[in-house]
Amino acid sequence: MGEMDLAIQEFLIESRENLDQLDRDLIAIEKDPGSRETLDRMFRTFHTIKGTCGFFDFPRLETVTHAGEGLLCDLREGRLAWSLAITGILLELVDVVRRHLAGIERTGTELEEDDSFLVEALGRLRDRGHDTSGPPIVPGPGSIAAPARPVARAAAAATPFSGLAPASRGEPADGSPAASPSEGTIRVDVGLLDKLMNLVGELVLARNQIFRFTVDDHTSSIEGAVQRLSLITSELQEGVMRTRMQPIGNLWNRFPRLVRDLSLQCGKRAKIEMVGKATGLDKTVLEAIKDPLTHLIRNAIDHGIEFPEERLAVGKPAEGTIHLRAYHEGGLVNIEIHDDGAGVAPSRIKQKALERNLISPEQAARLDDRDLLRLIFQPGFSTAETVTSVSGRGVGLDVVKTNVERIGGTVDLQSEPGQGSTFKVKIPLTLAIIPAMIVTSGGDRYAIPQVSLLELVRLEGEDACRRIEWIQGVPLYRLRGELLPLVDLNRILGGAPPQPPAPGVDPVANIVVLQADNRRFGLIVTEVIDTEEIVVKPLAWQLKKIPIYSGATIMGDGRVALILDVLGIARTAGMNAQGGECACARSDVAADATRSFLLIGLGDGRRLALPLEVVSRLEEIDAGTVETTVNREVVQYRGGILPLVNLATRFGGATAPRDRLQVVVASDNGRDVGFVVESILDIVSATPEVRDLGNSPGILGTAVLQRQVIDLLDVPSLIHGPAATMKGA
């Protein structure tokens, strides 16, 4: 009932406003009977109320408004001329509608009132208008023409039902409760709310400033006052935030209709069930998710729910169900869109992705089911067998993903073939005030939205030198065994490129581990200051195209700080935003084909490249620890046995014996191999065009990287045995 209440509440507020306008229009039209605009507006009012009544099942109200709509339709089309009688009857109609609305507000149902006299009167007026358009309409028996009489009649009609409500409640004689819910709400200009929000933001800043003074000055009276100010400010901020919150039900209300229309269009049967309609969201967020959610519903009907006969054949009810669920969790809003349809088979996605050249066969072999499901969010991916007017044009879920990510959210798909699919959308509550981590670089402060923050790593002294590995100016860090690419914020901001720390200096490295899309990376900052709630302010349009900033904020001392765009930084740093450089969340299927490669030297000037995503660690091992089994060299490594492949000898070269071996540990499908190399040269990001030039086994193909022709290592084949069949790209 609560969910319905919300919708009815809105209907009441809107209808009242429209009726007030109608009252004014009725007066105005007497002076200017020909005004088409006014007629149109009046027609629309009745039309809207009638339509909504059909939805809520208020047949009486529907009948009277339908009669009014008909009369106005005749007037609009010139079949009927305006007359005093019409004004009178319409005014009476407005009153009747008002009374019904008041009744709905009180009891949830319309009044048991007999309106047939009014409907008949309207009908007679229309009939007469059709016969003779010239002479003014004279009131017939039982009809209501003179303005004086309808008023009296309305008053009389009001009497019986005002008795429905106990007089002890102190309600006015007209029957509407003194403080009815819809009268307790007002419509406010969003601009005003934005301004209030801005001012509250300023107040928060001023409070922070004062707070800082009291840290130095421990006069207890001031401290108490500041504490109170602080409390009030927080509450005020929360209150103003709440004024911008709207229940997600406002958005969902359109979906039952959408589901009905779409399922008809597709020849399917579906219904929608919603849980958590009252979940509140900031207005801007609500608007931002409107399109993505609509798209997911379309998708569920078009691709998810099967045709009735198919459903019956597998023992499901003919009518499919789409469940919408919304709830708050950890400062985020979760929205789930579940359908009990056919689900998505990972194998079918794989096949489609291969057909559409979104992934190579090698990549396909490496992806697990979850990664495969994620492919559905790639641009150019559509599993619809045929193009329908509903969806299947290849513009689809990638747009949903982009739109959701734009507001700092995520979208994920879970699917059980035969049982249905669930899309999980997680979005922030509000975009206006966000928790952020304040860092410095190059003497300036920057804010990093906390949603992208995974952890902080601080390396001091020895660790800062040893645990950050430098490959030709490109730093890498081993985070619990995984290689984490590092990005120097100072360099992104146009500062000097980072240098390996000079000996003698006591080095400190602060790494902020961030998640952008499916990728992790470490951002090297000079200092990590604190976390703070910041008020997000937009940047001047001239600055919006700079990818590394998403906005600006005003700090406690009144100075401006820029908010970093984590995704933009990842892209600027040359990291492929879609691929998973971290081996743990490996979904290295690139939307754009930019990938990172590790360049290695084999001595005598020969080089090879291997995709960075397969590299898990770089090691230096003592040559003495290498043991030889029947057919290969191995080393005991992390409690296991790591087979070694000496790339120089593997590809027909010679190596000088060494004391320490450079080893690149690569993994594929849970199996590791250590490639013994002469040197590690560089990491490059490129969009290589891989050609098969009749390569030798173990070589995937040849590409141009950094203006040099370089062979790409086929890591899976080298891991899973040298005898494995080789494939070109």
Added chain:
Amino acid sequence: MGCIRQFCTFSLGELSFGVDVRSIQEVILHHEMTRVPTAAPVVRGLINLRGQIVMAIDPRRRLGLPPRRSEAESINVILRTEDQPVSLLVDAVGDILDLGEEQMEPPPETVRGEIRGLILGIYKLPDRLLLILDTERMADFDAATESAA
């Protein structure tokens, strides 16, 4: 009788400029600024104008004039533009002048480069020339592209 318009005048080195007073929101003294790394050099930084973040630009860069030599602090002339206020960092602010609209002359043919598209016209004052700036166009650039200097 032509229209009399009021111009706020300011200087950049040797040159005098005028801006219609109606397009000026306010003039404030030096304000703490936050730089915007990687933005075009014309963007000098962001200032906090009573809770509103305003971009300060270097009119010298915008107009293609040589950089300022003096270390003296600049003055913010906050312009109202169609979108949001923009601050021009100028050397000094002068008087408000009442000038007849019809006395304004188009910039001479020989004035070329960036500056030409940004001035509406020139007044011949007794002691100097006053260049009237087109404020909308001054603020019309994309800071993400390097050429916008």
